[in-house]
Amino acid sequence: MPRRPQAVDLPPISGLDRTSGHLGRQLTHALREAIRIGSLKPGDLLPSTRQLAGALDIARGTVMEAYEQLIAEGFFDAQPRAGTRVASALAQSRPVAGGSQKPATHATPTSLPAPAAAFAKVAEQFKPLPPVPFAVSIPTGPAAPDAAWRRLGNRIRARGPGAPSGYDDPQGVKALREAVAEYVRRSRSVQCDAAQVIITTGTQQGLYVACQVLLGATDVAWVEDPAYRGITGILESTGRQDRMVRVPVDDAGIDVDAGVAMAKDARAAFVTPSHQYPLGMPMSMGRRNALLAWARKNGAWIVEDDYDSELRYAGHPFPSLQGLAPDRVVYLGTFSKILFPSLRLGYAIVPEALVPAFCGARVLMDRHTPSADQHVLAAFITEGHLDRHIRRIRGVYADRRSQLVGMLERWIPKDLGWLQPSDQGMHLVLWLSHGIDDVLLASRAVEAGVAVRAVSPMYSEGNGRPGLVLGLGGFSNKQMEAAVRILASIILSMRKTTPHMQTTS
Ligand SMILES: Cc1ncc(COP(=O)(O)O)c(C=O)c1O
Incomplete structure (x- = not known):
């Protein structure tokens, strides 16, 4: 044995x-x-x-x-x-x-791969702002959704289609996709049906999925300069930093000739044609045509981030780029601005052939957006509450905007801060004279109870201009005036500590 x-x-x-x-x-x-x-x-x-x-x-x-x-x-x-x-x-x-x-409970930075540093930078820049002027899209006062939102939520979650259930369709709840398709056809001239709509947890996810699906390992992408950090951050943190070509914008939007000269064979262009972010100008018709002609000729995709175009104060919103080329454009919309950001609901509208890839990519990310809120939103839209809400906040923001412009002109010396012209959206850009560190200013302002974002990090390295993004919300005139005065005093104090400052206006 x-x-x-x-x-x-x-x-x-x-x-x-x-x-x-x-x-x-x-x-x-x-x-x-x-x-x-x-x-x-x-x-x-x-x-x-x-x-x-x-x-x-x-x-x-x-x-x-x-x-x-x-x-x-x-x-x-x-x-x-x-x-x-x-x-x-x-x-x-x-x-x-x-x-x-x-x-060990935390790894040392040297033991982490390169994207970790890029993620950490984004985390710092995306720290939520406190709900005080001038944080964007804070649902307070008259900007908050009315009682209909609460009523629908209570009803639909308790016993309607939003009651607890199993896994749902990753593309999104059908009722919401239908409501979104109808809404964007009517209000944004988007050409689509519900089968092309993919519900996302906001445009941020739409941008992420678009990068995963549209960009191969060696593909180059055009990104506006300046641009939303949500897109540049994705490309930096997914190893595409060197294949991100920053294309300058001027008064007519992205400079397509410059893009062609820099990277004719790019696979995709990420743009904000209705309301350039952060500067605020719409892309001219000439530039739209040039961009689409380039995309068609090169088989490139255009990713249209249409984050707040509902809020145009003089005249109608500009129609979408997607409506001119539904086969080339991935259209991204969000309810963060017209409703509220914590809702985390948006949509991607993609050419039919891309639907399976977009759905698969998002399954691997988070399966699907919570269904209950999708049902509540579908009812909110189809019962007409969204249209009413947009009409109301358009009035509120138009009023807040003109009040704020007056306050800024009154309190901020013109040689230190001046406004970027724009007639739409939920934010204003206040340019600062050269030499003022906008990142430092923004952090001092937050400490003093004023919520602003710095503009310079939205530019490519070496091209940054100091400025601040000031969001509109349901804040009262009294709150805004107090905040502008605090901001003015911080700007003045920073001028004193910046002796060799030049001014530009
Ligand atoms: C230009 C731009 N795109 C996208 C987003 C992201 O929106 P969401 O909250 O839908 O992810 C924002 C948010 O501020 C934005 O300003």
């Missing part, structure tokens, strides 16, 4: 507390610890359950329970007639010798 191989000496098991019960669990924990600190090593043969029970003076069933648990967790391997061993697979994951210290 073959001899049973020699089992290890009994592992050092101390501290079993017979009075507190759960001996099986205590023994399991002690054996796991013995592996962690290296007194039991991968491949070691364990004593039989009878031996260990005898040595510890506990019931054999207790030892069996611990062994079974550790087998289930993958710490032990049991082979018939060969006994139980510490799993050899642990050899690759065991802490280094002498590792009786606690496992």
Whole structure:
């Protein structure tokens, strides 16, 4: 009869507390610890359950329970007639010798791959702003959705289609896709039907999915300069930093000739044609045609980020680019601006051939957007509340905007800060004279209770201009005036500490 191989000496098991019960669990924990600190090593043969029970003076069933648990967790391997061993697979994951210290709870930056630094930078720049002037799209006062939103939410979540259910369609709830398709056809001249609509957790996700689906490993993308950090951050953090071509914008929007000269064969262009972000001008018809002609000729995609075009104060909103070329344009819309950002609902409208790839990419990200809110929003749109809400906030923001322009002109010396002309949207850009550090200014302003974002990080390296994005919201004139005065005093104090400053206006 073959001899049973020699089992290890009994592992050092101390501290079993017979009075507190759960001996099986205590023994399991002690054996796991013995592996962690290296007194039991991968491949070691364990004593039989009878031996260990005898040595510890506990019931054999207790030892069996611990062994079974550790087998289930993958710490032990049991082979018939060969006994139980510490799993050899642990050899690759065991802490280094002498590792009786606690496992590290945070990796050092050098042990992380390059994108981690880009992600960390984005986290810093995207810290949510407090709900004070001039944070964008804060649903307070008259800008908040009215009681209809709450009523629909309560009803639909309790017993309607929004009640708890299994996994839903990753493309989005059909009722919402139909409502969105009808809304964008009517209000944005988008050419689509519900089968082309993919519900997202906001435009940010739409941009991410578009990058995953449209850009191959070596593909180049055009991005406006300046641009929303949400798109440049994605390209920087997914290893595409060197294939992101920053195309300048002028009064007519993205400079297509410059883009062609820089990277004619780019695979995609990310643009904000209705309301350039952050500067605010619409893309001219000539530029729209030039961009589409380039895209058609080169088989490139255009990703249209249409984040707040509903809010044009003089005249009708500009029609979408998608309506001119539905086969070349991926259209991204959001409810963050016209409703509220914490809703996290938006949509991508894509050429039919791209629908499966977009759906698959988002399944791998988060399966789908929570269904209950999709049902509530579908009802909000189809019952006419969204149109009413947009009409109301258009009036509120038009009023706040003109009040704010007056306050800024009154309190901020013209040689230090002046406004970028624009007639739409939910924010204003206040340019600052050269030499004022807008990032520092924004952080001082937040500390003083005024929420603003710096413009210079939205430019490519070396091209930044100092400025601030001031969001409109439902804030009262009194709140806005107080905030403008604080902002003015910070700007003035920064001028004093910046002796060689030139001014530009
Ligand atoms: C230009 C632009 N695109 C996209 C977004 C992201 O919107 P969402 O909240 O839908 O992710 C924003 C948000 O501020 C934005 O300003």
